[in-house]
Amino acid sequence: MKLLGALLLATLLTGAAAPWPDEPSRTCFFQMLSGVDSLFCRGDLEVIYPELGDVGCSYIPKCHQYRQRISREWGSPRVRYPQADKNKKYVLMLVDPDVPSRANPKNRFWRHWLVTDIPGANLRTGDVKGHVLTDYVRPTPPPLSGYHRYQLLLHEQPAHEAITLSPEERVSLGSWAMESFVKQFRLGSPVASTQFLTKYHQD
Known part of the structure; x- marks a missing residue:
């Protein structure tokens, strides 16, 4: 019992997720972004997936099939912006700038989601409802x-x-051509931005 207690305490102190009952020896670590990648995260924008919670400014861990599930099972995340103005509308974009790879991004940007006319009141609760120009991919x-x-x-x-x-x-x-799209519709700089990193689930 003392050993189990020490393991749980160590898990809490390291910020790791507790092991699942069927995987008692595995600990799942959630690593935050650092360096240049972390600088992209501005304005407290939350991206919430089932079981993972807010994945903003972090790596998606491989454990518990999280990478596979985000790629093959889960639908669009809740996106919450507590500072949204209730009297304004917003445009949300989800893009991959690393197509086909970060070393050779010749097909950037890949548009994964584009929603306009999102009421600020909805963003405060994480409910992305608006005019969908690109369905979530x-x-x-x-x-x-x-x-x-x-x-x-x-x-x-x-x-x-x-x-x-x-x-x-x-x-x-x-x-x-995301930059041209932003310029064409006078969207200006983002009021908030964040990102998460993941890779093919079997790599």
Whole structure:
């Protein structure tokens, strides 16, 4: 009993998730981003997946099949921005800038989710409801392509601005000219942004 107590205490002190009952010897560590990658995280934007909670500014761990589940099972996350203005609307983007890999991002950006006209009141509770221009596409890094950054950017939507995708943009999710899109609709700098990193679940 003392040994079990010491193990649990060590788990709490190291910030690791407690082992699951069927995997008593495994400890799941959640590693936060550092360096340049951590600088992308600004404004307390929360990205909440089942069982994982807020994955903003962190690596998705391989343990408990989390990488496989985020790629193959779970739907869109809750995205919460407590500072949202209830009287304004927002635009949310989820993109992968590392296609096909971070070392060779020739097809950046890959558009995984694009929602406009999100009421600020909804963002305060994490309920992303608005005009969906691109349905949510799960993060699916190719095998042996290393870690991919999945970046969420939240922009304040200019009043009375109707935001659309061109026919060419609707045809393809890859090689999206995100910067041109932001400039075209006068979205300015994001009010908040965050990212998480994951890779192919069997790598």
